[in-house]
Amino acid sequence: xxxxxxxxxxxxxxxxxxxxxxxxxxxxxxxxxxxxxxxxxxxxxxxxxxxxxxxxxxxxxxxxxxxxxxxxxxxxxxxxx
Numbered sequence: 001x002x003x004x005x006x007x008x009x010x011x012x013x014x015x016x017x018x019x020x021x022x023x024x025x026x027x028x029x030x031x032x033x034x035x036x037x038x039x040x041x042x043x044x045x046x047x048x049x050x051x052x053x054x055x056x057x058x059x060x061x062x063x064x065x066x067x068x069x070x071x072x073x074x075x076x077x078x079x080x081x
Contacts, residue, residue, distance in 0.1 A: 026034065
């Protein structure tokens, strides 16, 4: 999908229209429905954070393993010579 180049005025118009639409939608929802939406949003945010943390841990673990392998290879070269 191609990006449209909008003027600042057009962006502000659509931003404000979006805010009004959200407010109107929230007025129509029951408190239980709003709670469900908020809970689902929080769950999605925390899943993203958890996933990012797991990626970081995997990367750090891989780096540590690679460092240990280099040490082992260097030790093997010393013992062979």
